[in-house]
Amino acid sequence: EAQVTQNPRYLITVTGKKLTVTCSQNMNHEYMSWYRQDPGLGLRQIYYSMNVEVTDKGDVPEGYKVSRKEKRNFPLILESPSPNQTSLYFCASSPSWTGMNIQYFGAGTRLSVL
Amino acid sequence: KQEVTQIPAALSVPEGENLVLNCSFTDSAIYNLQWFRQDPGKGLTSLLLIQSSQREQTSGRLNASLDKSSGRSTLYIAASQPGDSATYLCAVSGATNKLIFGTGTLLAVQP
Numbered sequence: 654e655a656q657v658t659q660n661p662r663y664l665i666t667v668t669g670k671k672l673t674v675t676c677s678q679n680m681n682h683e684y685m686s687w688y689r690q691d692p693g694l695g696l697r698q699i700y701y702s703m704n705v706e707v708t709d710k711g712d713v714p715e716g717y718k719v720s721r722k723e724k725r726n727f728p729l730i731l732e733s734p735s736p737n738q739t740s741l742y743f744c745a746s747s748p749s750w751t752g753m754n755i756q757y758f759g760a761g762t763r764l765s766v767l
Numbered sequence: 768k769q770e771v772t773q774i775p776a777a778l779s780v781p782e783g784e785n786l787v788l789n790c791s792f793t794d795s796a797i798y799n800l801q802w803f804r805q806d807p808g809k810g811l812t813s814l815l816l817i818q819s820s821q822r823e824q825t826s827g828r829l830n831a832s833l834d835k836s837s838g839r840s841t842l843y844i845a846a847s848q849p850g851d852s853a854t855y856l857c858a859v860s861g862a863t864n865k866l867i868f869g870t871g872t873l874l875a876v877q878p
Binding site: 657684686688693694695696697698701703709711712743745747749750751752753754755756757758759760761 | 801809811860863864865866869870
């Protein structure tokens with residue numbers, strides 16, 4: 654089954670404790686991205702990747718890091734989480750970056766930073 | 768800066784009614800427009816994708832239209848069912864494939 658898988662689904666952590674949210678897709682997609690969803694603000698892009706070893710900032714990249722060493726994986730790293738990073742996070746993928754394709758989303762990761 | 772607005776923010780209708788959800792965007796230079804459905808505890812599911820050169824797309828009871836020049840899209844749902852209850856999100860795609868989302872319309876279909 655074609656899917657985008659995020660782990661963990663729920664995470665509670667404390668300020669400053671490094672964490673990684675994993676994202677994996679099994680569709681051989683070139684393009685992957687991360688979004689966060691906050692009440693009243695909607696979904697906003699954090700980082701995106703057009704292919705292996707090619708990443709760039711989205712609209713709200715502060716406090717986050719990403720890497721794309723393999724085509725299928727695109728982890729989101731919070732080096733020193735802060736309470737304002739409490740949010741619902743989504744990973745997405747699509748066949749290419751050209752804007753011609755449907756984007757597929759994972760089930761989401763709900764993160765609480767205390 | 769692209770901004771996407773969805774009206775209404777919430778809608779409650781009786782089962783069987785036809786309904787229209789609205790989406791507007793400020794910059795007509797888009798690559799495509801997608802309508803998504805979001806269910807609590809689940810991710811976003813793509814319902815329809817309209818390329819910038821197209822005027823509408825249909826899938827089952829859903830029909831989405833796009834008027835790029837006026838910056839508007841509508842999602843028409845025919846013969847609504849309780850299972851259609853969800854949040855519906857509109858998103859436009861520009862260069863780099865970034866999606867700019869509206870804040871959604873929360874739909875409740877009453878049995």
